[in-house]
Amino acid sequence: MKNPKIFLLIFLSLLLNTYSYSQDFWELMDPHKNVKCIDIDQSGNLYIGAEDTLSNQAGLYKSTNGGESWEFLYASMYNHEPIAVHCKDDIVYFSNQYRLIRMTDQGLMFDTLYEGISNIRCILQGESGNIYFGSGALCRSVDNGQTWDTLLAPNPSVEFFYDIMEISPDSIYASSVNFITGGGVYRSVDGGESWVNILPDYSVTSLEQASNGDMFAAGYGSYSLVENQVMVSHDSGDTWESVYNSIGTGQIEDMTITPDDIIYIGLISGNVGAYFSDDYGVTWSQVESDIITNTSEVFVIKALPDGRLYTCVDSSAGITKLYRSSDTLYTEIPIISISRDELTAYPNPACDYINLSRQQNQAGGEVRISDVNGREVHKAYFTAEQTSIRCVVSSWPKGIYIARFFSQNKPQGNIKFLVM
Secondary structure (H helix, E strand, C coil), X not given: CCCHHHHHHHHHHHHHHHHHCCCCCEEECCCCEEEEEEEECXXXXXXXXXXXXXXXXXXXXXXXXXXXXXXXXXECHHHCCCCCEEEECCEEXXXXXXXXXXXXXXXXXXXXXXXXXXCCCEEEECCCCCEEEECCCEEEECCCCCCCEEEECCCCCCEEEEEEEECCCCCEEEEEEECCCEEEEEEECCCCCCCEECCCCEEEEEEEECXXXXXXXXXXXXXXXXXXXXXXXXXXXXXXXXXXXXXXXXXEEEEEECCCCCEEEEEEECCCEEEEECCCCCCCEECCCCXXXXXXXXXXXXXXXXXXXXXXXECCCCCEEEEEECCCCCCCCCCCCCCCCCCEEECCCECCEEEEECCCCCCCEEEEEEECCCCEEEEEEECCCCCEEEEECCCCCCEEEEEEEEECCEXXXXXXXXXX
Protein backbone atom coordinates (compact mmCIF):
# COMPACT_ATOMS: atom_id res chain seq x y z
CA MET A 1 0.00 0.00 0.00
CA LYS A 2 1.36 3.41 -0.92
CA ASN A 3 2.06 5.95 1.80
CA PRO A 4 -1.02 8.21 2.20
CA LYS A 5 1.21 11.01 3.58
CA ILE A 6 2.98 11.27 0.23
CA PHE A 7 -0.33 11.68 -1.59
CA LEU A 8 -1.37 14.33 0.93
CA LEU A 9 1.86 16.28 0.41
CA ILE A 10 1.50 16.08 -3.37
CA PHE A 11 -2.12 17.26 -3.16
CA LEU A 12 -1.24 20.20 -0.90
CA SER A 13 1.67 21.13 -3.15
CA LEU A 14 -0.55 21.14 -6.25
CA LEU A 15 -3.22 23.11 -4.41
CA LEU A 16 -0.70 25.72 -3.25
CA ASN A 17 0.84 25.94 -6.70
CA THR A 18 -2.57 26.44 -8.31
CA TYR A 19 -3.46 29.14 -5.82
CA SER A 20 -0.15 30.94 -6.25
CA TYR A 21 -0.54 31.23 -10.01
CA SER A 22 -4.28 31.61 -10.32
CA GLN A 23 -4.35 35.36 -9.81
CA ASP A 24 -4.58 37.25 -13.07
CA PHE A 25 -2.55 40.38 -13.78
CA TRP A 26 -5.83 42.35 -13.93
CA GLU A 27 -8.92 42.58 -11.76
CA LEU A 28 -12.32 44.02 -12.64
CA MET A 29 -13.33 47.00 -10.52
CA ASP A 30 -17.03 47.58 -11.28
CA PRO A 31 -18.96 45.48 -13.82
CA HIS A 32 -21.73 48.11 -14.06
CA LYS A 33 -19.63 51.15 -15.03
CA ASN A 34 -18.99 52.20 -18.62
CA VAL A 35 -15.76 54.11 -17.96
CA LYS A 36 -14.07 56.57 -20.32
CA CYS A 37 -11.37 58.18 -18.12
CA ILE A 38 -9.77 57.96 -14.68
CA ASP A 39 -7.44 59.92 -12.39
CA ILE A 40 -6.53 60.19 -8.70
CA ASP A 41 -6.14 63.22 -6.41
CA GLN A 42 -3.44 63.81 -3.80
CA SER A 43 -5.67 62.33 -1.09
CA GLY A 44 -5.94 59.02 -2.97
CA ASN A 45 -9.53 59.50 -4.14
CA LEU A 46 -10.31 58.00 -7.55
CA TYR A 47 -12.41 59.87 -10.12
CA ILE A 48 -13.93 58.40 -13.28
CA GLY A 49 -16.01 59.70 -16.14
CA ALA A 50 -18.58 56.95 -16.56
CA GLU A 51 -22.15 55.83 -17.02
CA ASP A 52 -23.70 53.42 -14.55
CA THR A 53 -25.48 50.78 -16.62
CA LEU A 54 -27.96 50.07 -13.82
CA SER A 55 -29.05 53.64 -13.05
CA ASN A 56 -28.16 55.09 -16.49
CA GLN A 57 -26.54 58.05 -14.73
CA ALA A 58 -23.60 59.46 -16.71
CA GLY A 59 -21.11 61.92 -15.27
CA LEU A 60 -18.34 62.20 -12.71
CA TYR A 61 -17.99 59.49 -10.04
CA LYS A 62 -15.71 59.43 -6.98
CA SER A 63 -14.38 56.59 -4.83
CA THR A 64 -12.73 57.13 -1.45
CA ASN A 65 -12.02 53.42 -0.87
CA GLY A 66 -10.01 52.30 -3.88
CA GLY A 67 -12.99 51.59 -6.13
CA GLU A 68 -15.01 49.41 -3.76
CA SER A 69 -17.90 51.88 -3.99
CA TRP A 70 -18.62 54.98 -6.05
CA GLU A 71 -20.39 58.26 -5.31
CA PHE A 72 -22.16 60.06 -8.16
CA LEU A 73 -21.01 63.70 -8.09
CA TYR A 74 -22.05 65.44 -11.29
CA ALA A 75 -24.49 64.67 -14.09
CA SER A 76 -23.21 65.26 -17.61
CA MET A 77 -25.09 67.14 -20.29
CA TYR A 78 -27.09 64.91 -22.64
CA ASN A 79 -26.11 61.93 -20.46
CA HIS A 80 -22.69 61.66 -22.14
CA GLU A 81 -19.79 60.39 -20.05
CA PRO A 82 -16.84 62.77 -19.53
CA ILE A 83 -13.99 61.64 -21.77
CA ALA A 84 -11.24 63.52 -19.89
CA VAL A 85 -10.54 63.98 -16.18
CA HIS A 86 -7.45 65.50 -14.56
CA CYS A 87 -6.58 65.91 -10.89
CA LYS A 88 -4.18 68.55 -9.62
CA ASP A 89 -3.71 68.35 -5.87
CA ASP A 90 -7.33 68.32 -4.63
CA ILE A 91 -8.79 70.06 -7.69
CA VAL A 92 -10.53 67.98 -10.35
CA TYR A 93 -11.04 69.11 -13.95
CA PHE A 94 -13.29 67.18 -16.31
CA SER A 95 -15.03 67.52 -19.66
CA ASN A 96 -18.79 67.79 -19.84
CA GLN A 97 -19.85 67.65 -23.48
CA TYR A 98 -19.39 71.33 -24.50
CA ARG A 99 -17.90 72.46 -21.19
CA LEU A 100 -14.76 72.29 -19.08
CA ILE A 101 -15.71 71.93 -15.42
CA ARG A 102 -13.59 72.45 -12.31
CA MET A 103 -14.51 70.75 -9.03
CA THR A 104 -13.22 72.04 -5.69
CA ASP A 105 -13.96 71.50 -2.00
CA GLN A 106 -14.20 67.72 -2.39
CA GLY A 107 -17.25 68.01 -4.65
CA LEU A 108 -19.08 70.89 -2.98
CA MET A 109 -18.24 73.43 -5.69
CA PHE A 110 -18.42 73.09 -9.50
CA ASP A 111 -17.44 75.92 -11.85
CA THR A 112 -17.74 76.08 -15.63
CA LEU A 113 -14.38 77.35 -16.85
CA TYR A 114 -15.00 77.14 -20.59
CA GLU A 115 -18.10 76.60 -22.69
CA GLY A 116 -18.68 76.15 -26.39
CA ILE A 117 -16.22 73.51 -27.58
CA SER A 118 -16.91 69.78 -27.83
CA ASN A 119 -14.75 66.66 -27.53
CA ILE A 120 -12.32 67.91 -24.88
CA ARG A 121 -9.95 64.94 -24.87
CA CYS A 122 -7.14 66.11 -22.60
CA ILE A 123 -6.80 68.50 -19.64
CA LEU A 124 -3.68 69.59 -17.77
CA GLN A 125 -2.81 72.02 -15.03
CA GLY A 126 0.95 72.30 -15.29
CA GLU A 127 3.45 72.97 -12.52
CA SER A 128 3.45 76.58 -13.74
CA GLY A 129 -0.20 76.86 -12.71
CA ASN A 130 -1.33 77.31 -16.30
CA ILE A 131 -4.41 75.31 -17.31
CA TYR A 132 -4.61 73.65 -20.74
CA PHE A 133 -7.21 71.66 -22.61
CA GLY A 134 -7.20 70.05 -26.03
CA SER A 135 -10.03 69.50 -28.48
CA GLY A 136 -10.19 70.81 -32.04
CA ALA A 137 -8.02 73.56 -30.55
CA LEU A 138 -5.32 73.74 -27.89
CA CYS A 139 -6.30 76.37 -25.32
CA ARG A 140 -4.62 77.82 -22.25
CA SER A 141 -5.50 79.99 -19.26
CA VAL A 142 -2.82 81.80 -17.26
CA ASP A 143 -5.28 83.33 -14.77
CA ASN A 144 -6.86 80.30 -13.15
CA GLY A 145 -9.52 79.82 -15.82
CA GLN A 146 -10.89 83.37 -15.99
CA THR A 147 -9.76 84.00 -19.57
CA TRP A 148 -8.52 81.69 -22.31
CA ASP A 149 -6.16 81.92 -25.28
CA THR A 150 -6.25 79.64 -28.31
CA LEU A 151 -2.68 78.49 -28.83
CA LEU A 152 -3.21 76.12 -31.76
CA ALA A 153 -6.08 75.28 -34.10
CA PRO A 154 -4.58 73.83 -37.30
CA ASN A 155 -7.84 72.40 -38.64
CA PRO A 156 -10.54 72.11 -35.94
CA SER A 157 -12.88 70.02 -38.09
CA VAL A 158 -10.42 67.14 -38.68
CA GLU A 159 -7.50 67.58 -36.25
CA PHE A 160 -7.90 66.98 -32.52
CA PHE A 161 -5.43 67.31 -29.66
CA TYR A 162 -5.09 64.16 -27.57
CA ASP A 163 -2.34 64.92 -25.05
CA ILE A 164 -0.46 67.84 -23.47
CA MET A 165 2.86 67.86 -21.64
CA GLU A 166 4.40 70.87 -19.88
CA ILE A 167 8.10 70.33 -19.19
CA SER A 168 8.52 73.89 -17.94
CA PRO A 169 6.53 77.14 -18.33
CA ASP A 170 8.49 77.75 -21.54
CA SER A 171 8.68 74.17 -22.88
CA ILE A 172 5.28 72.73 -23.86
CA TYR A 173 4.34 69.78 -26.08
CA ALA A 174 0.98 68.76 -27.54
CA SER A 175 0.05 65.78 -29.69
CA SER A 176 -2.72 65.54 -32.25
CA VAL A 177 -4.52 63.22 -34.64
CA ASN A 178 -5.49 64.61 -38.03
CA PHE A 179 -7.94 62.27 -39.74
CA ILE A 180 -6.86 63.45 -43.21
CA THR A 181 -3.13 64.15 -43.05
CA GLY A 182 -1.90 62.55 -39.83
CA GLY A 183 -1.32 65.15 -37.10
CA GLY A 184 1.90 65.20 -35.09
CA VAL A 185 3.69 66.56 -32.04
CA TYR A 186 3.77 70.33 -31.61
CA ARG A 187 6.46 72.00 -29.53
CA SER A 188 6.75 75.49 -28.10
CA VAL A 189 9.92 76.75 -26.41
CA ASP A 190 8.63 80.24 -25.68
CA GLY A 191 5.69 79.55 -23.42
CA GLY A 192 3.16 78.92 -26.19
CA GLU A 193 3.76 82.01 -28.29
CA SER A 194 5.01 80.02 -31.31
CA TRP A 195 4.79 76.35 -32.28
CA VAL A 196 6.53 73.88 -34.59
CA ASN A 197 5.26 70.44 -35.60
CA ILE A 198 8.31 68.31 -34.79
CA LEU A 199 6.72 64.97 -35.81
CA PRO A 200 4.50 65.77 -38.81
CA ASP A 201 2.48 63.14 -40.65
CA TYR A 202 2.04 61.08 -37.45
CA SER A 203 -1.19 60.53 -35.55
CA VAL A 204 -0.08 60.79 -31.91
CA THR A 205 -2.54 60.03 -29.11
CA SER A 206 -0.14 59.99 -26.15
CA LEU A 207 3.04 61.70 -24.96
CA GLU A 208 5.20 60.48 -22.08
CA GLN A 209 8.68 61.16 -20.75
CA ALA A 210 10.95 58.62 -19.07
CA SER A 211 13.09 59.47 -16.07
CA ASN A 212 16.21 59.66 -18.29
CA GLY A 213 14.61 62.47 -20.32
CA ASP A 214 13.66 60.36 -23.35
CA MET A 215 10.37 61.45 -24.90
CA PHE A 216 7.93 58.87 -26.29
CA ALA A 217 5.10 59.52 -28.74
CA ALA A 218 2.53 56.78 -29.37
CA GLY A 219 -0.53 56.60 -31.57
CA TYR A 220 -1.75 55.39 -34.93
CA GLY A 221 1.65 55.76 -36.60
CA SER A 222 2.68 57.42 -39.82
CA TYR A 223 -0.22 58.55 -41.94
CA SER A 224 1.58 57.56 -45.15
CA LEU A 225 2.97 54.20 -43.99
CA VAL A 226 0.52 53.21 -41.23
CA GLU A 227 3.36 51.93 -39.05
CA ASN A 228 5.87 53.12 -36.44
CA GLN A 229 3.27 53.43 -33.69
CA VAL A 230 5.79 54.35 -30.95
CA MET A 231 8.52 56.89 -31.59
CA VAL A 232 11.27 58.02 -29.20
CA SER A 233 13.35 61.18 -29.09
CA HIS A 234 16.58 61.51 -27.10
CA ASP A 235 16.93 65.24 -27.81
CA SER A 236 13.63 66.85 -26.77
CA GLY A 237 11.98 66.18 -30.12
CA ASP A 238 14.65 67.34 -32.57
CA THR A 239 15.00 63.81 -33.97
CA TRP A 240 12.87 60.67 -33.67
CA GLU A 241 13.27 56.94 -34.19
CA SER A 242 10.77 54.08 -34.17
CA VAL A 243 10.72 51.62 -31.25
CA TYR A 244 7.39 49.89 -31.94
CA ASN A 245 6.31 49.01 -35.45
CA SER A 246 3.04 47.20 -36.13
CA ILE A 247 2.58 46.75 -39.87
CA GLY A 248 -1.04 47.33 -40.79
CA THR A 249 -3.67 49.00 -38.65
CA GLY A 250 -2.17 48.78 -35.17
CA GLN A 251 -3.64 51.76 -33.34
CA ILE A 252 -2.34 52.73 -29.90
CA GLU A 253 -4.99 54.67 -28.02
CA ASP A 254 -3.00 55.31 -24.84
CA MET A 255 0.45 54.97 -23.27
CA THR A 256 1.86 55.35 -19.77
CA ILE A 257 5.29 55.05 -18.15
CA THR A 258 5.75 53.91 -14.55
CA PRO A 259 8.30 55.52 -12.20
CA ASP A 260 10.65 52.58 -12.87
CA ASP A 261 10.43 53.29 -16.62
CA ILE A 262 8.26 50.39 -17.75
CA ILE A 263 6.25 51.53 -20.78
CA TYR A 264 2.70 50.24 -21.24
CA ILE A 265 0.59 50.74 -24.36
CA GLY A 266 -3.03 49.91 -25.13
CA LEU A 267 -4.17 49.10 -28.68
CA ILE A 268 -7.67 49.26 -30.16
CA SER A 269 -6.97 47.74 -33.57
CA GLY A 270 -4.44 45.46 -35.22
CA ASN A 271 -2.54 43.67 -32.44
CA VAL A 272 -5.07 44.74 -29.82
CA GLY A 273 -4.49 44.33 -26.10
CA ALA A 274 -1.97 45.64 -23.55
CA TYR A 275 1.78 45.50 -24.19
CA PHE A 276 4.84 46.60 -22.23
CA SER A 277 8.55 47.27 -22.60
CA ASP A 278 11.05 47.30 -19.74
CA ASP A 279 14.04 48.36 -21.86
CA TYR A 280 12.94 51.76 -23.21
CA GLY A 281 11.16 50.26 -26.20
CA VAL A 282 13.85 47.91 -27.49
CA THR A 283 11.62 44.85 -26.97
CA TRP A 284 7.88 44.48 -26.34
CA SER A 285 5.71 41.76 -24.81
CA GLN A 286 2.00 41.35 -24.30
CA VAL A 287 0.84 41.60 -20.70
CA GLU A 288 0.04 38.00 -19.78
CA SER A 289 -3.62 37.73 -18.84
CA ASP A 290 -6.67 35.57 -19.34
CA ILE A 291 -8.90 38.63 -18.84
CA ILE A 292 -7.36 41.22 -21.19
CA THR A 293 -6.13 39.31 -24.22
CA ASN A 294 -5.24 39.88 -27.87
CA THR A 295 -8.97 40.32 -28.58
CA SER A 296 -9.43 43.14 -26.04
CA GLU A 297 -9.54 46.75 -27.22
CA VAL A 298 -7.66 48.84 -24.65
CA PHE A 299 -8.74 52.50 -24.71
CA VAL A 300 -7.10 53.80 -21.53
CA ILE A 301 -3.96 52.62 -19.75
CA LYS A 302 -2.65 54.72 -16.89
CA ALA A 303 -0.11 54.35 -14.08
CA LEU A 304 -1.56 56.24 -11.11
CA PRO A 305 0.25 57.42 -7.98
CA ASP A 306 -1.23 54.62 -5.84
CA GLY A 307 1.19 52.17 -7.48
CA ARG A 308 -1.38 50.43 -9.69
CA LEU A 309 -1.97 50.29 -13.40
CA TYR A 310 -5.52 51.09 -14.58
CA THR A 311 -7.10 50.34 -17.93
CA CYS A 312 -10.44 50.76 -19.69
CA VAL A 313 -11.27 47.85 -22.00
CA ASP A 314 -14.14 47.48 -24.45
CA SER A 315 -16.06 44.33 -23.60
CA SER A 316 -18.11 42.16 -25.93
CA ALA A 317 -21.22 43.95 -24.64
CA GLY A 318 -19.96 47.32 -25.88
CA ILE A 319 -19.19 48.54 -22.36
CA THR A 320 -15.74 49.97 -21.60
CA LYS A 321 -15.05 48.34 -18.24
CA LEU A 322 -12.47 49.51 -15.74
CA TYR A 323 -9.70 47.13 -14.61
CA ARG A 324 -6.61 47.60 -12.49
CA SER A 325 -3.51 45.55 -11.78
CA SER A 326 -4.19 42.99 -9.07
CA ASP A 327 -0.99 43.94 -7.26
CA THR A 328 0.92 47.13 -6.68
CA LEU A 329 3.47 47.24 -9.51
CA TYR A 330 5.73 50.09 -8.44
CA THR A 331 6.51 52.40 -5.57
CA GLU A 332 3.74 54.90 -5.08
CA ILE A 333 4.40 58.16 -6.90
CA PRO A 334 4.63 61.09 -4.48
CA ILE A 335 2.03 63.70 -5.43
CA ILE A 336 3.68 67.05 -4.82
CA SER A 337 1.89 70.33 -4.37
CA ILE A 338 4.08 72.88 -6.14
CA SER A 339 4.36 76.30 -4.52
CA ARG A 340 5.78 78.25 -7.41
CA ASP A 341 5.69 81.50 -5.40
CA GLU A 342 8.27 80.15 -2.93
CA LEU A 343 10.73 78.42 -5.27
CA THR A 344 11.51 78.71 -8.97
CA ALA A 345 14.04 76.99 -11.23
CA TYR A 346 15.85 78.35 -14.29
CA PRO A 347 16.81 77.24 -16.92
CA ASN A 348 14.34 74.41 -17.09
CA PRO A 349 15.26 72.03 -18.73
CA ALA A 350 18.86 72.38 -17.50
CA CYS A 351 22.08 71.02 -18.97
CA ASP A 352 25.02 72.49 -17.04
CA TYR A 353 23.49 74.22 -14.04
CA ILE A 354 20.16 75.09 -12.41
CA ASN A 355 19.40 78.37 -10.64
CA LEU A 356 17.00 78.01 -7.72
CA SER A 357 15.40 81.25 -6.61
CA ARG A 358 13.04 82.25 -3.81
CA GLN A 359 11.29 85.32 -2.49
CA GLN A 360 13.16 88.06 -0.67
CA ASN A 361 13.07 88.84 3.05
CA GLN A 362 12.94 85.24 4.18
CA ALA A 363 14.88 83.26 6.73
CA GLY A 364 17.66 80.98 5.60
CA GLY A 365 16.97 77.38 4.76
CA GLU A 366 17.95 74.17 3.04
CA VAL A 367 17.15 72.88 -0.44
CA ARG A 368 16.95 69.10 -0.77
CA ILE A 369 16.96 67.75 -4.32
CA SER A 370 15.77 64.23 -5.11
CA ASP A 371 15.07 62.20 -8.22
CA VAL A 372 11.60 60.91 -9.14
CA ASN A 373 12.18 57.76 -7.10
CA GLY A 374 12.73 59.81 -3.95
CA ARG A 375 16.51 59.35 -3.73
CA GLU A 376 18.21 62.50 -2.41
CA VAL A 377 20.98 63.56 -4.79
CA HIS A 378 22.03 67.02 -3.58
CA LYS A 379 21.68 69.61 -0.82
CA ALA A 380 22.15 73.37 -1.02
CA TYR A 381 21.62 76.22 1.42
CA PHE A 382 20.14 79.72 1.39
CA THR A 383 21.45 82.29 3.84
CA ALA A 384 18.98 84.85 5.12
CA GLU A 385 20.19 87.35 2.51
CA GLN A 386 20.30 85.01 -0.52
CA THR A 387 17.50 84.86 -3.06
CA SER A 388 19.23 82.59 -5.60
CA ILE A 389 21.69 79.70 -5.58
CA ARG A 390 23.26 77.76 -8.44
CA CYS A 391 23.69 73.98 -8.55
CA VAL A 392 25.96 72.33 -11.13
CA VAL A 393 24.04 69.44 -12.73
CA SER A 394 26.26 68.60 -15.73
CA SER A 395 27.28 65.24 -14.21
CA TRP A 396 23.77 64.24 -13.08
CA PRO A 397 21.86 61.51 -14.95
CA LYS A 398 19.24 62.84 -17.32
CA GLY A 399 15.78 62.91 -15.82
CA ILE A 400 13.25 64.73 -13.66
CA TYR A 401 14.27 66.13 -10.25
CA ILE A 402 12.35 67.74 -7.41
CA ALA A 403 13.80 70.55 -5.28
CA ARG A 404 12.21 71.13 -1.87
CA PHE A 405 12.93 74.22 0.20
CA PHE A 406 12.87 73.90 4.00
CA SER A 407 13.12 76.76 6.47
CA GLN A 408 13.42 75.92 10.17
CA ASN A 409 12.87 72.31 9.06
CA LYS A 410 9.40 73.14 7.69
CA PRO A 411 8.58 72.74 3.96
CA GLN A 412 8.11 76.07 2.23
CA GLY A 413 7.92 75.21 -1.45
CA ASN A 414 8.75 72.72 -4.19
CA ILE A 415 9.69 72.87 -7.84
CA LYS A 416 10.20 70.17 -10.47
CA PHE A 417 12.91 70.51 -13.14
CA LEU A 418 14.46 68.44 -15.91
CA VAL A 419 18.15 67.71 -16.47
CA MET A 420 19.01 66.92 -20.09
